[in-house]
Each structure stands twice: as C-alpha cells, then as structure tokens.
Amino acid sequence: MKDARGGKWKNAALVNGYSHYDDDMPHNEYVEWQKECLNEMYRVLKNDGAIFYNHKWRVQNGLLQDRQDIVGHLPVRQIIIWRRKGGINFNPGYFLPTYEVIYLIPKPEFKLAPKTNAYGDVWEFGQEMKNEHPAPFPVALIDRIISSTTGEIVLDPFMGSGTTAVVALANDRKYIGIDISPDYCELAEKRINRDRTQSELTNIKQKTLL
Numbered sequence: 584m585k586d587a588r589g590g591k592w593k594n595a596a597l598v599n600g601y602s603h604y605d606d607d608m609p610h611n612e613y614v615e616w617q618k619e620c621l622n623e624m625y626r627v628l629k630n631d632g633a634i635f636y637n638h639k640w641r642v643q644n645g646l647l648q649d650r651q652d653i654v655g656h657l658p659v660r661q662i663i664i665w666r667r668k669g670g671i672n673f674n675p676g677y678f679l680p681t682y683e684v685i686y687l688i689p690k691p692e693f694k695l696a697p698k699t700n701a702y703g704d705v706w707e708f709g710q711e712m713k714n715e716h717p718a719p720f721p722v723a724l725i726d727r728i729i730s731s732t733t734g735e736i737v738l739d740p741f742m743g744s745g746t747t748a749v750v751a752l753a754n755d756r757k758y759i760g761i762d763i764s765p766d767y768c769e770l771a772e773k774r775i776n777r778d779r780t781q782s783e784l785t786n787i788k789q790k791t792l793l
C-alpha cells in the first residue's frame with residue numbers, strides 16, 4: 584500500500600492495518616499458515632461443498648506473485664476474475680491492476696445452483712464504500728457466490744465486518760463467522776442485528792438483475 588514515491592496512499596484505511604492483528608510476516612510463514620487454514624477448511628467441507636478463496640495477486644520486487652504456492656496442492660477447478668472499478672498503482676513499470684482472483688476449490692460432488700453457471704467467470708463489482716472495516720467485500724460479490732451454491736452452512740474464518748453472515752442470512756443459509764479482532768466481531772454483530780440489511784440486499788439483487 585505504498586506508492587512509488589515512497590509515501591503512503593492516504594485514502595486507504597488498510598495502510599493502518601487491522602485492529603488487534605498484524606499479519607505482516609515472512610512470506611514462507613504466511614504461505615504455510617494460509618495452506619494450513621485451507622487444508623482445515625477443506626477437511627470440514629461436505630462432499631458437495633466448495634471453497635471460494637479470494638486472494639490478491641501482487642507484484643513484489645518487480646515480479647508477479649500469484650498464489651500457486653498456497654493453492655497448488657488443492658483441486659482448484661476454476662479461477663474467477665473479480666473485476667473492480669479501480670486499483671492502486673503509481674508504478675510506471677506495469678499496468679494498473681483492476682482485478683482480483685477467486686479460486687473455486689470444490690469437493691468431488693460440488694455442483695453450482697441451477698442456471699448460475701451462465702454468470703461466466705468474470706464478475707464486475709465495485710468497492711464497498713459504506714463500511715467501517717478497512718477491507719470489506721462488496722455485498723453483491725458475496726451474494727453472487729452464496730446464491731450460486733446450494734450450501735446450507737457458509738463458513739468465513741476471516742469475517743471482518745460480517746458481510747458473509749448478512750448475505751448468508753438474506754439467502755436463508757446458516758453461517759459460521761470467525762475473526763481474530765473483537766472490534767470486528769462487535770461490528771459484525773451489530774450489522775447482523777440491523778434490520779435494514781434485508782432491504783439493502785434486495786436492492787442489490789434488483790440492480791444485479793437489471
């Protein structure tokens with residue numbers, strides 16, 4: 584989150600990090616930790632379930648860092664491109680990044696909900712602006728994922744402001760949410776209890792259908 588002139592990009596709340604947790608660790612350690620998380624998710628997943636794993640690709644020291652070292656040992660079936668409206672890059676050495684990836688990692692009997700494969704594999708959703716969390720998912724993105732599956736229980740082990748929970752409930756699913764930060768857990772709890780979420784989601788669904 585630093586620009587090429589060495590200064591910090593002032594508008595990004597994430598430059599201040601998450602509350603209660605610093606995930607700045609050596610790359611190898613980080614990879615091992617993420618692999619362990621994914622392995623555990625895969626272990627508890629039902630035979631017709633799937634993991635949707637979002638992780639930015641980045642350019643580090645001038646070289647593309649994809650996430651093959653984290654997901655390579657798992658049965659990745661597809662990469663979904665989440666095209667965002669913007670991006671950050673003050674570097675003249677490469678084009679402005681405008682997308683993130685979501686790895687679809689299914690168990691053997693996973694099938695999409697009827698007709699949803701027509702969405703294709705490039706999805707365009709803008710950033711979530713109305714959220715106190717420094718890195719929230721757009722509600723519409725999570726709605727696309729959850730409503731494209733028939734899963735009854737959705738697990739999000741990095742739940743932040745609770746986007747996965749509110750979207751799961753609005754789609755009549757159950758959720759299990761985990762976050763290391765008590766502040767974000769409180770934020771999520773308040774959000775889940777707010778009754779406007781249902782209508783917020785209904786609006787988004789209507790817009791998506793237009």
Ligand SMILES: C[S@@+](CC[C@H](N)C(=O)[O-])C[C@H]1O[C@@H](n2cnc3c(N)ncnc32)[C@H](O)[C@@H]1O
Pocket residue numbers: 601602604606716718719720721740741742743744745746747761762763764767
């Ligand atoms: C990208 S944010 C998730 C934001 C969320 N998708 C939303 O819509 O608000 C990642 C979250 O992971 C949490 N986190 C980081 N390390 C964690 C850990 N070891 N265990 C649980 N949560 C962790 C952070 O506190 C942060 O809220």
